[in-house]
Amino acid sequence: METTELMVEGDVNFSEERRKWDQQIIDPRTRQILDDDARYFLHQSMSSPCLEVLDSCKGSGIKTLSGNYLLDFHGNNVHQLGYGNDDVVSQIIEQMQLLPFSPRRYTNQPAVELAKKLAEMLPGDVNRSLFAPGGTSVIGMALKLARVVTKKHKIVSLWDSFHGASLDAISAGGELVFKKYMGPIMPGVICIPPPTTYWGIFGDTEADQLNYADYLEYVIEKEGDIGAFLAETVRNTDVQIPTRAYWKRVREICTKHKVLLILDEIPIALGRTGKMFAFENYEIEPDILCLGKGLGGGIIPFAAMVTRDRFNVADDISLGHYTHEKSPLGSVAALATINYIEKENLLQKVVDDGLWMKEELNKLKEQFQIIGDVRGLGLLWGIELVKDRKTKKKAKKKAEQIMYECMHHGLSFKVSQGNVLQLSPALTINREDLQRAISILAAALAKYS
Numbered sequence: 001m002e003t004t005e006l007m008v009e010g011d012v013n014f015s016e017e018r019r020k021w022d023q024q025i026i027d028p029r030t031r032q033i034l035d036d037d038a039r040y041f042l043h044q045s046m047s048s049p050c051l052e053v054l055d056s057c058k059g060s061g062i063k064t065l066s067g068n069y070l071l072d073f074h075g076n077n078v079h080q081l082g083y084g085n086d087d088v089v090s091q092i093i094e095q096m097q098l099l100p101f102s103p104r105r106y107t108n109q110p111a112v113e114l115a116k117k118l119a120e121m122l123p124g125d126v127n128r129s130l131f132a133p134g135g136t137s138v139i140g141m142a143l144k145l146a147r148v149v150t151k152k153h154k155i156v157s158l159w160d161s162f163h164g165a166s167l168d169a170i171s172a173g174g175e176l177v178f179k180k181y182m183g184p185i186m187p188g189v190i191c192i193p194p195p196t197t198y199w200g201i202f203g204d205t206e207a208d209q210l211n212y213a214d215y216l217e218y219v220i221e222k223e224g225d226i227g228a229f230l231a232e233t234v235r236n237t238d239v240q241i242p243t244r245a246y247w248k249r250v251r252e253i254c255t256k257h258k259v260l261l262i263l264d265e266i267p268i269a270l271g272r273t274g275k276m277f278a279f280e281n282y283e284i285e286p287d288i289l290c291l292g293k294g295l296g297g298g299i300i301p302f303a304a305m306v307t308r309d310r311f312n313v314a315d316d317i318s319l320g321h322y323t324h325e326k327s328p329l330g331s332v333a334a335l336a337t338i339n340y341i342e343k344e345n346l347l348q349k350v351v352d353d354g355l356w357m358k359e360e361l362n363k364l365k366e367q368f369q370i371i372g373d374v375r376g377l378g379l380l381w382g383i384e385l386v387k388d389r390k391t392k393k394k395a396k397k398k399a400e401q402i403m404y405e406c407m408h409h410g411l412s413f414k415v416s417q418g419n420v421l422q423l424s425p426a427l428t429i430n431r432e433d434l435q436r437a438i439s440i441l442a443a444a445l446a447k448y449s
């Protein structure tokens with residue numbers, strides 16, 4: 001199989017370009033650690049064997065063991081505040097010295113304070129939290145809660161979606177690279193096409209977006225016993241920004257058919273789209289909201305499910321039961337993160353940066369034919385590379401070459417769907433570094449266009 005065929009989500013770690021990248025690593029300590037990593041870890045797609053060895057990270061960037069500094073426009077979406085935010089670090093250290101862990105059946109002040117804060121921030125009766133050590137676990141809890149509340153096990157989700165790598169989460173997701181060899185997976189998941197504005201199967205104009213919503217209703221009516229619709233409000237990986245009309249219609253459909261709307265905002269809440277929560281861009285309310293990644297301040301693995309008061313109906317079973325459930329460290333990290341976003345007026349900065357990015361990236365689109373589409377919101381941007389603007393055929397090889405070229409010059413990002421350069425920098429990044437990233441990208445586009 002051609003390696004480009006395997007480029008369905010991230011870049012692959014055994015392509016020709018990866019081999020070339022690996023061969024130019026000559027620093028002996030780096031070489032040794034990379035070889036040991038490849039020797040002692042199980043190999044898996046998009047992970048080991050690894051790209052490079054990191055030594056440190058701070059703010060918007062990462063530094064390799066051999067001293068190269070890269071602006072990190074990927075960061076696995078934990079880096080809303082950049083790396084090692086001083087407020088977050090100092091509050092975690094203080095908490096570590098006081099109450100580093102809270103055994104189950106006991107509660108603690110930071111956990112309660114965070115649950116209260118989330119209830120204050122979220123609309124209506126979306127007031128009840130359950131915490132967990134990671135996003136995947138939260139998705140599992142949300143699926144379980146939806147079954148308890150609706151007494152139905154079937155859900156609808158979107159093709160190409162990712163909601164975590166566990167068996168339940170891959171069953172709920174729509175990506176082959178995670179489902180391959182895994183059957184039988186959890187039954188009752190029906191995937192439908194995601195609303196896209198570039199190559200959508202039901203059309204790609206703004207008006208066509210309603211076709212995708214209408215198809216959800218079609219499936220709900222035909223299938224008859226759907227309990228929930230699970231989707232990312234804004235799709236992080238290949239950056240799909242649905243229209244307001246789409247989400248308004250989906251919300252109406254879910255309410256009408258008593259289908260719970262589960263919004264997965266694990267990578268994109270906490271300011272990435274210019275709003276604290278992405279659904280605020282659409283004036284809709286989720287029934288269950290999933291948060292994670294940057295919730296732990298980029299330091300502590302931590303995630304939360306928040307739902308309506310009236311869904312507090314499962315006290316005779318365990319929905320989560322995770323060892324690190326009411327983590328005092330995760331809770332102070334989350335509180336420090338939210339407080340920092342509010343105190344520094346980060347949301348306005350992200351909106352301003354978003355407008356600037358839109359202008360700069362559209363200038364690149366005018367300059368380079370290889371760019372078929374530029375789309376984004378706040379500090380989440382996708383650049384879709386195509387062989388031909390008419391056929392929209394994916395330029396996968398070029399996308400990979402451009403990614404490695406950028407890494408050589410100090411800019412790290414990931415490629416999604418094989419041809420979408422996904423740019424998500426720290427929200428705290430300064431304009432100078434944003435400009436530097438655009439210049440590195442422009443030079444790489446010029447070299448490989």
Ligand SMILES: Cc1ncc(COP(=O)(O)O)c(C=O)c1O
Nearest residue numbers: 134135136162163164264266267
């Ligand atoms: C949209 C989405 N949902 C869920 C997850 C799973 O989160 P975690 O890896 O923290 O378990 C991810 C992780 O990339 C994600 O992007």
